[in-house]
Amino acid sequence: LLNWATETTKSYDTWFFRFLLALNPLVGFFVVLAIVLHWIPPVYFLFFLMLPLGILGPKLGELGRIHERLTKKNNLLNKYARLFRMVENEKFTSDLNQETRDIIVEKDAEAGKEIEHLSAIAAAFDYRLNILMGILLNVFLLWDILQTIRLERWKAKNQQHIHQWFNALSTFDELSSFAGFAFGNTESTYPTIISGDFKVEGNN
Known part of the structure; x- marks a missing residue:
């Protein structure tokens, strides 16, 4: 997760892809509506499919690699979220x-x-693992590109924070371990750390 957060990848959050995310579902909706109302023959749906296939086809490999970094991680992310909460x-x-x-x-x-x-985005991206759901979502909503843009925006917002968050969480884990030891070993002696010159004192 930390490595993913610091990676630099090709950006899909551009005006071109945002325009396609708006255009594709509109075209798909009107084509399906026109077919249902018998305004155009069903063969026109095949022409519509050329739009999402033309957009996603050359990007499938790259989008798949992006998905692999977070696939099936939503449960783990939810556990971390609960710890942070x-x-x-x-x-x-x-x-x-x-x-x-x-x-x-x-x-x-x-x-x-x-x-x-982030967990919610990862879960949404995993919809592509269901073949039927993945096809429908990508044909009408360009789902993979949409989730990739959401990931990019999350990373841009939190990239500078995520290492600090997990370092802080690890600090609490260390302190919890010390607290557990102290609770179970009440007779143990602990040093008192002071600032200034080097000094060691002990009492029997």
């Missing part, structure tokens, strides 16, 4: 815990919300 909803008294929580809860990008959004 647990931290976000907790009120800490420790300065270290609060500072670490503040990394996850930012004004412009809350980790839990954004990871949930």
